Amino acid sequence: MRIFKHPILDFPKKKVIHFQFDGVEFSGVEGDTIASALYANGIKKLSESVERHRARGLYCAIGNCSSCYMTVDHIPNIKTCVTPLSEGMIVESQIGKGVIR
Amino acid sequence: MTNKELIIVGGGPAGLAAAYTAAQTGCHVLLIDRNPQMGGQLIKQTHKFFGSEKQFAKTRGLNIAKKLISDVETCSDRIEIICDATVVGLYADQVVNVLHNEKYYKYHFDALIIATGAGEKMLAFENNDLPGIYGAGAVQTLMNLYGVLPGQNIVMVGSGNIGLIVSYQLIQAGVHVKALLEAAPKIGGYKVHASKLRRLGVDILTQTTIQRAIGNGCVNQIETIELDDSWKPIKGTEKLIDVDAVCIAVGLSPLYQLLAMGGAELKYVPELGGMVPIVDGLHQTTINNIFVAGDVAGVEEASSAIVEGYLSGLAAAAKIGYQQPDYQKSIADYQQQLKNLRSGPFGAKIRAGLKKVEAKTNA
Secondary structure, eight states: OBOOOOSSOOOOOOOEEEEEETTEEEEEETTOBHHHHHHHTTOOOOEEOTTTOOEEOOSSSSSSSOTTEEEETTEEEEETTTSBOOTTEEEEOOOTTOOOO | OEEEEEEEEOOSHHHHHHHHHHHHTTOOEEEEOSSSSSSGGGGGOOSBOOSOGGGTTTSBHHHHHHHHHHHHHTTTTTEEEEOSEEEEEEETTTEEEEEETTEEEEEEEEEEEEOOOEEEOOOOOBTTTSTTEEEHHHHHIIIIITOBOSOSEEEEEOOSHHHHHHHHHHHHTTOEEEEEEESSSSOOSOHHHHHHHHHTTOOEEETEEEEEEEESSSEEEEEEEEBOTTSOBOTTOOEEEEOSEEEEOSOEEEOOHHHHHHTOOEEEEGGGTEEEEOBOTTOBOSSTTEEEOGGGGSOOOHHHHHHHHHHHHHHHHHHTTOOOTTHHHHHHHHHHHHHHHTOSGGGHHHHHHHHHHBOSSOO
């Protein structure tokens, strides 16, 4: 969910950016990171842990903790909490350690 | 490999302040930050700061960031800035390795200031890895930078100033803060922040902690438990609270990794948040010409990070030949400002911690 009204901050309407997450079309806005766009769409489970396949979401949102790794445009282990969203991105939940193709 | 006079790692309050005073002496500075923009965590802080005028009291964090950035921009002939760049290596021959746009760059430096800040601590409880459980900084980032709500019903864990302030910010953004848990018998942060929350009807539960999170793919409930005077859980006091988010605000620990890689002497000081470098009065580490400023030297407020930045910027520049005529006076002034910021009962922990890391040969 996005914030529209805030007593201190302004969140003006921004350009819409389209992307794909696990095969489904989604949209975010300019200025979003991949993770912020997914969270705005109500998606909190980004990937699964390597060994026990436990759900993983973002924890720090500043690129420190590695909890938000996903596969983006076929490249694994992308820190989605700090990677800007761009038009046409293919974002996928990452299962396992990721494979470089 | 390029040679740089002074390299500063981290463009938060400490790094920006350091770049500014160093450049004022005539020194050439390369300021490196891994984020797309300068300002560090200040850019998401909507609250007004305390302290005195010199440290921008009564100004909102994001406006302090703007001020520090515009100060640095006035010296653009002497301060070079690279964003989206991560310093991934620090070597004994005064070289840093920087990852930028998927390429590595090596720079030799005459002096280095490490101002990498701090990262959030985690709390151990069952299912603490469920999505929807975030650090307080992450919640601030999502809300105040991206305009995205972390959830609609949240429980805050930790009543230090960060926990109190972020709870208030959550309410401002329209989130229901269902409870604020504090394991200690007393609220950790300033009373004025806590009173604000109480007036808004937030339950502040002391001697209470989170025992487990419940949910499949995302947190949707938590179980709290009360603690006795020796911090042991009291059986039978478990309570369930429905949530879609949990915010963990149990403190920060310094991002010391680069210092460790460079071989600076570090010490575990719980009062300062974790591993911190041994420093002299000018914030120089045990490695010659490598200085620190801000939370990496011990977790404090942004106001002290700024003053530490001003101080270490001057000190590092002086060390490589850019000493101003009024150098001693300026340094003494910054040291006095830091002393003032750390005075009073809330500074006691910091004062005790800093005593443990002072190098014997104070410059």
